[in-house]
Amino acid sequence: MYPIQPVQKRYAWGSHSRLQSMFHLPTGAVPDSDGVASETLAEMWFSAHPQSPSFVEMDDGSYQKLTQVIQKDPLAMVGEKNSQIFGPVLPYLFKVISARIPLSLQVHPLDFEARAGFNRENAAGVPLHAPDRSFKDTLAKNEMVVALEPFTASVGFAPISTQLQILRVVDHPVAQRMVSALLARTFRPGLPPEEFSAADRMMPVSSLAWPDSRRRVFRAFYTAITAEPTDRDNITPALLDADRRLGSRKVHASIVNALQAAQAFPGDPSVLCLLMMNAVCLEEGESVYIPAGTPHAYIQGTAAEIMTNSDNVLRAGMTPKHKDIASLLHSLNCQPSSPIDPSSSMIATLAMQNMVTYRPHITEYMLVYGHVEADSTAWPLMGKIAHRYGDLVQRLGPRRLLMPQSGPRILLCTEGSIVVRSCNHQVILQQGEAVFIPSAEGQVDIVSTQQTEQHSFHMSDHGSFLLASTPV
Structure with missing residues (x-):
């Protein structure tokens, strides 16, 4: 097991104190990777991404990039199975993020679009770290978020009827044009409504097989993200009035998300896209999975985030950064659809007394959120999960879930202190500390410091942790 140092990412939307407190870092202005002083800390990457690798502490006390450590001995570090499937790389990127204000409205590219875009920008000579570069690698990015505290977001498109219910009462010209787009049907293939022909020219080739409902959603989204920004904020008053007129709890969360975005990005019509999307309000331990291609915007809160090992982001609005609307x-x-909860379908088998496992149907990653106590008392979070899923967990009872015994793992202590034990090593982690566990380390156990024979008086008798790994 090797101590691993996270890569700090200081973006404008980050926290002034939340991550600083969790990782015991100083507050105030700190230079970012470009030497620009910033008071906000947005993300902590535990990473083997080529552009931002973490450093691990080796047995001799030296520090090496995780990418290099894996490439030197891939069988020991990531295991034979993962080496055969993914090559000598870590197949996931694990982060802790904290959003003080909304992030950009964005989409992660599909796999073939990522490959084409990466090669296209390389051929054009765009440097990898250029601010106007869209594709940092060739991978699609499918990501999952697990809330560590209340966390809000907008994810995927809501039913068209819900979109229309909200947009119809928003007294703003862009919103009303979006309504027209959602109502304008295509009666003959290849002959779109004339007023939305520009949107149709931006549709991918696959749109030839789309049902008309998807074309209408595309046109409405296009209308908002291509509308000209204004110098004054006339969107916030329209949203406040719509919220009063609707008075519906069902749509209130969507309007609140748009209001927060409008206040952070005054005059940006793209915030109206959030009225087309599902509002997601996560409590601690709840999760959402976001496949590539799904539009989303994180609004506020702190969460664990795990994704395929990609840094590809395509932005449409709500940002001063580069936007690549065509890509x-x-x-x-x-396609309108409900947000995907990666824990719900298997909650009876994936919930134990003090551990929840989140495993979307992909091969690159899974995540465990757990808790240990010296007296083995139940974790309060589990009571919330049992309440959310009714009596299903209680009826079937706890089932044994083995911790991943192989593959590359990253273990982070998020609260208190924990002890990590394998056949060969024992490491004590306190809040904000993490280790990289190679595949060759084999099975590990995680217990409280008070459950070991050797512990310091200042150690906590409880601890919470996040364990990122490839699927068991």
Whole structure:
């Protein structure tokens, strides 16, 4: 097991104190990777991404990039199975993020779009770290978020009827044009409504097989993200009035998300896209999975985030950063659908007394959120989960879930202190500390410091942790 140092990412939307407190870092202005002083800390990466690798402390006390450590001995570090499938790389990127204000409205590219975009920008000579570069690698990015505290977001498109219910009462010209787009049907293939022909020219080739409902969603989304920004904020008053007129709890969360975005980005019509999307309000331990192509915007809160090992982001609005609307629209999934909870379908088998496992149906990663106590008392979070899923967990009872015994693992202590034990090593982690566990380390156990024979008087008798790994 090797201590691993997270890579700090200081973006404008980050926290002034939340991550600083968790990782015991100083507050105030700190230079970012470009030497620009910033008071906000947005993300902590535990990473083997080529552009931002973490450093691990080796047995001799030296520090090496995790990418290099894996490439030197891939069988020991990531295991034979993962080496055969993914090559000598860590197949996931694990982060802790904290959003003080909304992030950009964005989409992650599909796999073939990522490959084409990466090669296209390379051929054009765009440097990898250039601010106007969209594709940092060739991978699609499918990501999952697990809330560590209340966390809000907008994810995927809501039913068209819900979109229309909200947009119809928003007294703003862009919103009313979006309504027209959602109502304008295509009666003959290849002959779109004339007023939305520009939107149709931006549709991908696959749109030839789309049902008309997806074309209408595409046109409405396009209308908002291509509308000209204004110098004054006339969107916030329209949203406040719509919220009063609707008076519905069902749509209130969507309007609140748009209001927060409008206040952070005054005059940006793209915030109206959030009225087309599902509002997601997560409590601690709840999760959402976001496949590539799904439009989303994180609004506020702190969460663990795990994704395929990619840094590809295509932005449409709500940002001062580079926007690549053409590439985004080519990957955009316009199918209205409910947000995906990666824990719900298997909650009876994936919930134990003090541990929840989140495993979307992909091969790159899974995540465990757990808790240990010296007296083995139940974790309060589990009571919330049992309440959410009714009596299903209680009826079936706790089932044994083995911790991943192989593959590359990253273990982070998020609260208190924990002890990590394998056949060969024992490591004590306190809040904000993490280790990289190679595949060759084999099975590990995680217990409280008070359950070991050797512990310091200042150690906590409880601890919470996040364990990122490839699927068992």
